[in-house]
Amino acid sequence: xxxxxxxxxxxxxxxxxxxxxxxxxxxxxxxxxxxxxxxxxxxxxxxxxxxxxxxxxxxxxxxxxxxxxxxxxxxxxxxxxxxxxxxxxxxxxxxxxxxxxxxxxxxxxxxxxxxxxxxxxxxxxxxxxxxxxxxxxxxxxxxxxxxxxxxxxxxxxxxxxxxxxxxxxxxxxxxxxxxxxxxxxxxxxxxxxxxxxxxxxxxxxxxxxxxxxxxxxxxxxxxxxxxxxxxxxxxxxxxxxxxxxxxxxxxxxxxxxxxxxxxxxxxxxx
Numbered sequence: 001x002x003x004x005x006x007x008x009x010x011x012x013x014x015x016x017x018x019x020x021x022x023x024x025x026x027x028x029x030x031x032x033x034x035x036x037x038x039x040x041x042x043x044x045x046x047x048x049x050x051x052x053x054x055x056x057x058x059x060x061x062x063x064x065x066x067x068x069x070x071x072x073x074x075x076x077x078x079x080x081x082x083x084x085x086x087x088x089x090x091x092x093x094x095x096x097x098x099x100x101x102x103x104x105x106x107x108x109x110x111x112x113x114x115x116x117x118x119x120x121x122x123x124x125x126x127x128x129x130x131x132x133x134x135x136x137x138x139x140x141x142x143x144x145x146x147x148x149x150x151x152x153x154x155x156x157x158x159x160x161x162x163x164x165x166x167x168x169x170x171x172x173x174x175x176x177x178x179x180x181x182x183x184x185x186x187x188x189x190x191x192x193x194x195x196x197x198x199x200x201x202x203x204x205x206x207x208x209x210x211x212x213x214x215x216x217x218x219x220x221x222x223x224x225x226x227x228x229x230x231x232x233x234x235x236x237x238x239x240x241x242x243x244x245x246x247x248x249x250x251x252x253x254x255x256x257x258x259x260x261x262x263x264x265x266x267x268x269x270x
Contacts (some may be wrong), residue, residue, distance in 0.1 A: 002239055003116045004030040005043045005134075007125030008099050009077035010051045011228065013267065014092060021268035022058040023079065024099070025122040025144045028232035028269040029239070032259060034062045035270055038240055041115075043068040043108060044125060045101045051076035068108055074098040081228060089228050100126040104133055113137050117243060118165075120235070123148055131163050142166035144235060149187065161190035166242075168235055173200035180205050181212070196238065196253075198231045204257065208249040215253035218261040229269025234260040 004026035011023035022031070030040035042059060046052030048071050055076060056066050077097035082090045102125060104112070112119065112134075119134060121127040121143040134141060141163055147170045149157070161167065167187055171180050175197075184195040184207040195207045203216040224230075237259025241252040263269060 001039055001041065001115045002030065002033055002118050002120060002243070003041045003043065003112060004120045005102060005104075005125070005130065006099075006120075006122035006127035007077070007096070008042070008044050008046060008055060009079050009094075009097070010055065011079050011081055011269070014080055014082045017083065017267065019267055020054075022055040023229070023269050024077070024125065025146070025232050025235075026120060026125060026127070027055070027059070028229050029120050029144075029236050030064070031059060031062060031270045032229075032233050032236035032263070033240060034059075034064045036236070036240065036259070039064075041065050041068060043102065043104075045070045045072050045098050047072060047074045047076035047098045049075050051078065051097075068111070070102070072098040072101050083226065089226075096124060100124070102126040102130070104130055109133065109137070112139065118142060118239060120144075120239065122146075123160075128160055131160065135163060140165040142168065142235070142239065144168040144170075144231070146170045147172070149183065157187075157190055161187065161192050164192060166194045166196065166239075167192045168231075168238075169195065169197045170231060171197040171199045171205075173202045175199065177205075181207075198234055200227075200230075204234065204253055206249055206253055211249070213249050213253060215250070215257050218257050219264055224264045226267045227264055229263045230260040232269055233263035 006026035008024035008027045012020045030042045033040040075097040080093040118140045198204045205214045234256035238252045238256035241255035
């Protein structure tokens with residue numbers, strides 16, 4: 001079972017859409033897996049407000065076990081989003097709320113030891129502070145580092161990247177092939193052997209055991225209803241393929257791209 005630890009929020013789309021959905025990278029990854037019939041679990045913290053109640057309820061509607069979602073006095077994070085056309089969006093505001101207050105007690109660690117085949121993390125949501133504990137489980141770890149690589153120094157990444165089996169990076173559609181290669185090569189200096197760079201409309205490029213493989217996007221910008229959850233859905237589809245025997249990196253990239261295209265066809269990440 002793939003288990004996610006880390007961030008959560010409510011994604012609120014500003015008018016004229018004016019709709020809200022449960023979100024956050026880790027929530028989106030496990031929710032997409034659960035929606036596709038692959039049992040997954042989310043471990044994290046929500047507030048005692050209505051947003052926290054709604055987030056738990058939405059996961060329960062998928063049939064997910066939510067017993068490892070803690071509630072802490074305070075507010076659940078909220079992200080305000082504006083869709084700006086051409087398959088793009090802008091985050092207008094972001095509040096993390098209590099989601100960074102995540103911890104692992106003995107019972108949760110034992111559950112991870114018995115049931116997790118892979119643990120997915122995000123930089124936000126407090127999970128990175130748990131790496132020493134997670135290392136004792138000897139489980140493969142994946143993490144979405146989003147666009148944060150250039151925002152931290154090497155000392156920061158030396159604490160994190162050596163622990164990760166799979167590193168997902170948001171490279172963006174503006175980055176050239178050479179820029180993506182340099183980014184992945186720099187990340188690889190920390191020992192990462194599997195770096196996957198999502199590139200928006202330009203698809204995705206993986207650097208896999210010293211092999212470079214690309215997959216084109218399956219959608220044109222005009223076909224995109226909502227791009228917000230595409231990267232998270234890609235990770236879900238990729239990880240789903242990864243756990244199946246006999247699959248290649250090309251299969252993983254195609255699976256992720258299919259799931260991402262599906263997510264782009266509607267509002268909300270799942």
